[in-house]
Amino acid sequence: xxxxxxxxxxxxxxxxxxxxxxxxxxxxxxxxxxxxxxxxxxxxxxxxxxxxxxxxxxxxxxxxxxxxxxxxxxxxxxxxxxxxxxxxxxxxxxxxxxxxxxxxxxxxxxxxxxxxxxxxxxxxxxxxxxxxxxxxxxxxxxxxxxxxxxxxxxx
Amino acid sequence: xxxxxxxxxxxxxxxxxxxxxxxxxxxxxxxxxxxxxxxxxxxxxxxxxxxxxxxxxxxxxxxxxxxxxxxxxxxxxxxxxxxxxxxxxxxxxxxxxxxxxxxxxxxxxxxxxxxxxxxxxxxxxxxxxxxxxxxxxxxxxxxxxxxxxxxxxxxxxxxxxxxxxxxxxxxxxxxxxxxxxxxxxxxxxxxxxxxxxxxxxxxxxxxxxxxxxxxxxxxxxxxxxxxxxxxxxxxxxxxxxxxxxxxxxxxxxxxxxxxxxxxxxxxxxxxxxxxxxxxxxxxxxxxxxxxxxxxxxxxxxxxxxxxxxxxxxxxxxxxxxxxxxxxxxxxxxxxxxxxxxxxxxxxxxxxxxxxxxxxxxxxxxxxxxxxxxxxxxxxxxxxxxxxxxxxxxxxxxxxxxxxxxxxxxxxxxxxxxxxxx
Numbered sequence: 045x046x047x048x049x050x051x052x053x054x055x056x057x058x059x060x061x062x063x064x065x066x067x068x069x070x071x072x073x074x075x076x077x078x079x080x081x082x083x084x085x086x087x088x089x090x091x092x093x094x095x096x097x098x099x100x101x102x103x104x105x106x107x108x109x110x111x112x113x114x115x116x117x118x119x120x121x122x123x124x125x126x127x128x129x130x131x132x133x134x135x136x137x138x139x140x141x142x143x144x145x146x147x148x149x150x151x152x153x154x155x156x157x158x159x160x161x162x163x164x165x166x167x168x169x170x171x172x173x174x175x176x177x178x179x180x181x182x183x184x185x186x187x188x189x190x191x192x193x194x195x196x197x198x199x
Numbered sequence: 200x201x202x203x204x205x206x207x208x209x210x211x212x213x214x215x216x217x218x219x220x221x222x223x224x225x226x227x228x229x230x231x232x233x234x235x236x237x238x239x240x241x242x243x244x245x246x247x248x249x250x251x252x253x254x255x256x257x258x259x260x261x262x263x264x265x266x267x268x269x270x271x272x273x274x275x276x277x278x279x280x281x282x283x284x285x286x287x288x289x290x291x292x293x294x295x296x297x298x299x300x301x302x303x304x305x306x307x308x309x310x311x312x313x314x315x316x317x318x319x320x321x322x323x324x325x326x327x328x329x330x331x332x333x334x335x336x337x338x339x340x341x342x343x344x345x346x347x348x349x350x351x352x353x354x355x356x357x358x359x360x361x362x363x364x365x366x367x368x369x370x371x372x373x374x375x376x377x378x379x380x381x382x383x384x385x386x387x388x389x390x391x392x393x394x395x396x397x398x399x400x401x402x403x404x405x406x407x408x409x410x411x412x413x414x415x416x417x418x419x420x421x422x423x424x425x426x427x428x429x430x431x432x433x434x435x436x437x438x439x440x441x442x443x444x445x446x447x448x449x450x451x452x453x454x455x456x457x458x459x460x461x462x463x464x465x466x467x468x469x470x471x472x473x474x475x476x477x478x479x480x481x482x483x484x485x486x487x488x489x490x491x492x493x494x495x496x497x498x499x500x501x502x503x504x505x506x507x508x509x510x511x512x513x514x515x516x517x518x519x520x521x522x523x524x525x526x527x528x529x530x531x532x533x534x535x536x537x538x539x540x541x542x543x544x545x546x547x548x549x550x551x552x553x554x555x556x557x558x559x560x561x562x563x564x565x566x567x568x569x570x571x572x573x574x575x576x577x578x579x580x581x582x583x584x585x586x587x588x589x590x591x592x593x594x595x596x597x598x599x600x601x602x603x604x605x606x607x608x609x610x611x612x613x614x615x616x617x618x619x620x
Contacts, residue, residue, distance in 0.1 A: 061380075061399050062380070062381075062399070064380060064381035064382070065379060065380050065381045065399070066381065067381030067382075068361065068362065068363070068364055068378065068381060069361070069362070071364070072362065072364070093381075102382075102383055103381060103382055103383055106366060106383035106384060106540075107323070107363070107364030107365050107366050107383075107384075108364070108365035108366065109323045109324070109364040109365035110364055110365075124530070124533075125285045125530070125534065126285055126286070126443070126484065126516060126527060126530050126531055126534075127285065127286055127442035127443055127448075127516055129526075129530055130442070130443040130444055130516070130517075130518060130522070131442075131443075131448075134530075164283075164285070164367070164534050164537055164538065165283060165284070165285040165286075165367075165484075165534065166324060167282050167283065167287060167288040167290075167291045167322070167324070167325070168288060168291075169285065169286050169287070169288050169440060169442035169443075169448070169514070169516070170288050170440060170441065170442050170448040170449045170450060171288075171448070171449075172442060172448070176324065179326040180326075181324075181326075181327075
């Protein structure tokens with residue numbers, strides 16, 4: 045979608061970006077409010093931004109941080125990138141957490157508390173192994189530190 | 200001893216705060232720049248020899264010169280903080296610890312190209328970075344460095360932050376523009392280039408934040424000072440992210456042209472356990488691997504190209520003698536297979552097929568002829584995609600096979616690893 049420039053003397057205050065430019069921000073808000081991007085959440089975003097549900101879905105489904113399925117209260121994301129692997133992370137950490145939570149990667153605990161996800165680089169290669177839980181980054185992880193962390197979150 | 204330029208503030212307490220930035224000469228360059236003509240600034244950046252730090256290394260002054268000169272035409276600066284290249288963690292550090300340095304660079308760049316609006320695109324996972332950007336921009340408005348009539352110059356600039364949502368490809372400039380427009384991050388065909396048709400159809404100057412962080416220093420200390428640092432074709436300071444098997448992983452700011460050996464042994468503390476180096480990736484996951492024989496290569500755009508690799512983002516990943524190169528190639532290729540945006544079939548299907556082949560070989564399930572098939576597949580991907588990702592994703596496999604073919608063949612014959620992995 046190209047914005048009509050019209051009068052070239054018009055400055056950007058009067059040439060407002062199309063509503064769709066707010067879509068990612070709106071999806072974040074909806075995800076926070078609903079916990080995930082349910083069909084109802086997508087519908088609401090669509091009507092607020094005057095888009096079709098299809099347009100909203102095509103954007104939402106492209107990005108890994110938008111969740112189209114319910115997830116646990118704590119989203120545990122473990123990096124499997126090369127630098128984490130070289131630092132002794134990746135699989136050993138993923139397997140350890142999976143065992144602790146008694147789920148496989150990609151699954152959520154039955155109580156809805158934890159989801160374990162394997163992710164690509166977290167831009168923490170200098171402090172690998174790294175993982176994220178919700179909005180918090182945890183660096184230089186050891187299995188003991190992970191146990192401590194999970195215990196604190198009630199695992 | 201090289202004095203850090205871009206990272207000179209990051210170890211101060213509360214370095215992200217505007218008061219700390221101002222106390223150490225912050226926004227002085229913006230003040231100077233606003234007394235110059237845009238043409239003077241463009242010439243200055245051209246003379247400095249600054250090239251883009253996001254991976255492609257395009258001359259920044261030339262990029263500024265490509266923006267339409269018509270001052271009445273609305274224009275945009277788009278700031279790329281979508282760092283996602285495995286091995287790179289420099290942008291995260293700058294935005295978390297010295298965001299004002301980048302804002303100052305944006306003000307100068309926007310003034311030079313006549314842009315009145317700046318959009319910052321930050322990687323979705325950088326939650327702290329988002330918060331720091333928002334606070335820094337709000338403070339810059341409050342102090343009069345953003346908004347109407349900046350420092351009484353008559354120049355106005357608005358800036359806002361936009362959060363990505365987990366897609367490596369959005370670090371590619373046109374994919375980032377699509378994402379800023381609220382769409383899936385599929386790269387656009389070029390031409391038209393963003394300088395002609397960019398965000399919302401307007402001429403747009405896109406820069407990585409490390410590039411923008413260089414600008415205030417060039418304005419303050421001069422193009423000649425900047426150009427005196429580095430090699431013939433690679434000028435200025437550069438932040439090298441060092442990770443993997445080194446004793447002190449981290450970001451090290453050094454002049455371009457520094458050797459890999461100096462970065463690894465003098466700054467990153469050498470290899471863990473005193474082991475030997477088997478391979479080094481000099482510029483992030485998308486750049487070809489090198490062997491220990493290339494350690495004396497100066498880190499520059501032209502010198503690394505001669506050595507068979509690229510400077511990329513300057514993200515150095517060190518692998519010691521015990522590393523299985525089949526596994527390294529497999530893991531890096533998995534990243535690209537996961538991150539393909541899906542627009543071009545050679546990348547969408549090819550990356551996954553490439554990963555599956557490497558995975559088979561790594562697990563000892565490979566068959567005779569697999570290496571030839573992998574290389575043929577790589578040939579079919581490289582150069583056959585809209586964006587540079589096709590060429591990038593074949594680099595790990597291709598370079599690993601070229602340099603460590605015997606390891607792949609050992610895997611195929613013995614069904615396990617010669618590195619003991």
